[in-house]
Amino acid sequence: MAADVPAALGLLREGTLTVHGRLTDASNAVLYCTAELDGVTAPCVYKPVAGERPLWDFPDGNLAGREVAAYEVSAATGWALIPPTVLRDGPHGPGMVQLWVEPDPDAPELLDLQDPAGPAAGWLPIVRAEIEGGRTALLVHRDDGRLRRLAVLDAVINNADRKGGHWIPAADGRLYGIDHGVTFNVEDKLRTLLWGWAERPLPEDAREVLGRLAGDLAGPLGERLAPHLTPAELAATGARVAALLAAGRHPLPSPDWPSIPWPPL
Numbered sequence: 330m331a332a333d334v335p336a337a338l339g340l341l342r343e344g345t346l347t348v349h350g351r352l353t354d355a356s357n358a359v360l361y362c363t364a365e366l367d368g369v370t371a372p373c374v375y376k377p378v379a380g381e382r383p384l385w386d387f388p389d390g391n392l393a394g395r396e397v398a399a400y401e402v403s404a405a406t407g408w409a410l411i412p413p414t415v416l417r418d419g420p421h422g423p424g425m426v427q428l429w430v431e432p433d434p435d436a437p438e439l440l441d442l443q444d445p446a447g448p449a450a451g452w453l454p455i456v457r458a459e460i461e462g463g464r465t466a467l468l469v470h471r472d473d474g475r476l477r478r479l480a481v482l483d484a485v486i487n488n489a490d491r492k493g494g495h496w497i498p499a500a501d502g503r504l505y506g507i508d509h510g511v512t513f514n515v516e517d518k519l520r521t522l523l524w525g526w527a528e529r530p531l532p533e534d535a536r537e538v539l540g541r542l543a544g545d546l547a548g549p550l551g552e553r554l555a556p557h558l559t560p561a562e563l564a565a566t567g568a569r570v571a572a573l574l575a576a577g578r579h580p581l582p583s584p585d586w587p588s589i590p591w592p593p594l
């Protein structure tokens with residue numbers, strides 16, 4: 330997928346969309362589709378704006394645009410953490426269309442519940458939680474470089490919903506983030522499971538990428554984001570990047586906002 334992003338974007342933008350079904354457990358309308366162009370077909374999801382459930386803390390009718398904005402930031406990092414995503418018209422009106430990622434059923438688990446005395450080697454703590462029988466367990470995620478990049482991306486886009494179902498390990502060994510409708514708020518709404526690196530120094534490659542983003546946001550990336558965000562949200566994105574660079578560390582949870590999605594999956 331990562332190898333032919335321009336072709337995927339063309340297919341998603343220009344291809345004929347056919348709806349095959351609805352993902353029933355989703356809170357918004359999420360339609361499983363195929364896009365077909367010049368004999369090439371690819372599975373995708375289509376989330377029509379008309380199917381967006383209104384939220385108290387985000388303006389109506391532009392979650393789809395936020396998904397595209399999140400994709401643009403991911404693409405600008407060079408880390409390709411979000412599958413190609415476009416805004417286009419479809420059978421149920423304008424919406425976002427994103428390439429489908431087939432989950433790898435053999436991929437190792439990235440979350441676990443462990444003994445509260447833990448975590449085990451190779452795992453990082455998220456939070457202690459009460460489980461059945463009144464026992465306490467430690468919720469942990471793997472100390473995985475792909476998750477760490479996702480944590481940096483989420484800090485930039487201010488992702489309010491990075492639960493465990495919102496990353497998909499693909500058969501090519503890559504990890505893809507999905508569901509970025511609640512992002513880019515001007516308030517700190519970072520809600521994620523990926524707190525294992527909180528306050529730790531950012532890795533060198535993350536600092537390099539953030540430095541690049543700072544310039545890009547003031548230029549071509551900013552222009553690509555502008556149709557989807559308010560000027561204040563665009564400015565806040567630049568401010569988050571600047572704050573991350575100045576601190577040189579992964580962020581801490583906000584005291585004013587539930588920082589862990591619950592249930593975690």
Ligand SMILES: Nc1ncnc2c1ncn2[C@@H]1O[C@H](COP(=O)(O)OP(=O)(O)OP(=O)(O)O)[C@@H](O)[C@H]1O
Nearest residue numbers: 352354355356357359374427428429430494507508
């Ligand atoms: N690009 C994708 N590739 C593969 N599966 C996807 C993709 N996008 C969404 N899905 C599947 O569809 C489900 C619902 O999508 P999504 O989480 O984006 O919608 P939602 O309405 O916000 O749902 P929820 O409120 O349950 O989080 C996901 O949990 C995932 O299983």
Ligand SMILES: [Mg+2]
Nearest residue numbers: 355494495508
């Ligand atoms: Mg979801």
